Amino acid sequence: MNEQQNSTTEQMSPVTVIGLGPMGQAMTRTLLTAGHKVTVWNRTAGRAGAVVADGATLAATAREAVEASDLVILSLTDYQAMYDVLDGVGASLAGRTLVNLSSDTPDRTREAATWAAGHNAAFLTGGVMVPAPMIGTEAAFVYYSGRNEVAETHMATLALLGQPRYLGGDPGLAQMMYQAQLTVFLTTLSALMHATAMLGAAGMSAREALPELLSSAESIGDILRAGEENPGAGLDADKHPGDLSTVTMMGATADHIVETSTSLGLDTALPLAVQAHYQQAIKSGHGGDNWTRIIDSIRGPR
Template sequence: MSAPVTVLGLGPMGQAMVRTLLAAGHPVTVWNRTPGRATEVVAAGARLADTPADAVAASDLVILSLTDYQAMYDILGPAALAGRTLVNLSSDTPDRTREGAAWAARHGARFLTGGVMNPAPMVGTDAAYVYYSGPADLLEAHRDALATIGAPRYLGEDPGLAQLMYQANLDVFLTSLAALMHATALLETAGVTATASMPELLQTLNGTAEMLEVGENPAAQLEAGEHPGHLSTVTMMGATADHIVSASEAADVDSGLPAAVRAYYTWARERGHGADNWTRIIDAMRPVSPARSAVGDRDPSPRGSSPSRRG
């Protein structure tokens, strides 16, 4: 028989994990603040525990799929955690994740951080993967069970790394979704329906990775600290950003998002980097060092300097 697993939290993601673990032959114990959410997974073979402590006692491996890390403290405070492995797949900040790892250690538990990089319907599929950080031996000890959720991608011992990678991916994802909605709203002002515009916009979104690979290697440039402006310069991209802001304002579409993007190109252009590659804008986003700040090398004005016209 496969190793028993406990899952705390039965939102769509938690339920998907339970179904996947059950299908792989793992006995699964569940608990949720709203017991009614357990109905379907119990019908599929999971056991509903009366309390969090009972759920934790049922398995060495305890997976948490909660709103945030505070929910872990609220739920597991009274539970006996000594000797258990906690795998927290909830979203929060890297610092709160590190605090959570220290909290678990004080209670005698071992701790892995995880970030699930797919929506609930994709859990357990070949396309699913999960970032992990924390003790490497802990991941290996429970790899069989965790791999049923998604392919494990281990990042290192620092418990905050998986959360940071997860948030960085969502940074790209959420910004892209906002841009997609902004572009759709912009086209609507000319009578172009979402049905007509979405395929065109998604073509650009889907092709971005391929475009970056043609003639550019932004990752290598960033690591080398070089920004050769062979193709897409700060000046060229900044001019395009200006045009998007102007088009938005003329159409009475909220300009906050494109104005925020424009601010980074303006920052780089004003510091004499107009001929550099567009990757130069990263310097406006990086942490401010005391030395750079002292010589005026970097003005943090792009951060929050471009409010929407709607206030």
């Protein structure tokens, strides 16, 4: 069989999707549109109605769903939900590939890979980096990690959900990247809400404030990429030249934000956390270094 035939066979192979929240439903519809036969199962069977109407097959049990396909995609609340759903399925997992796109910790994903291997099943960890409505679009991308040969076997199918970005053999890597990305995302959202509350206390509506604040958030990437060198190179080399901005300068700004937030009666948890990073760097004698020096206290003792 040539490469094109292999790709076609993989793309048209049956797929099982377990978990039919908004993400699971979006994945199911994307796979159906591409021509796959899709079997679905959900603990609350009523959620399957819409995708069944679109052409999916509803399995009566989790075991029946697993046995319907060699490729089983899980879109659940967390990894404990996988164990709950697949408890008792055991022998039916042998020879199949589980692709868990649920959120949890890197350590739990590594434990899950070991658990799957104990049932003679292959395992891939995935981190979906877009909301459900964007699944299957050009903007969608998904991080994967686990054994390379397993990833390659099913990548044509998984690519339908979003651009695959394979990180390596450690099952925890994709989840670590997912958590890292969401650290940026969630912290930015909290910062936007805190800043909106600050401006609201001064009489500015959120409708007026957010466009201005978003322009600042969007410029961060441009600022970090402004130099010719990848800013990560300096971090890797432990070089923090303070020629443009220093820990002391940024720390003073952090102090002012805490003072302003306190005077307005706002919650100060976020600005205090930021202030602490700069205070620790100054305490350690790095006030003249670039603001990137705050990574030392975040990393902790090494």
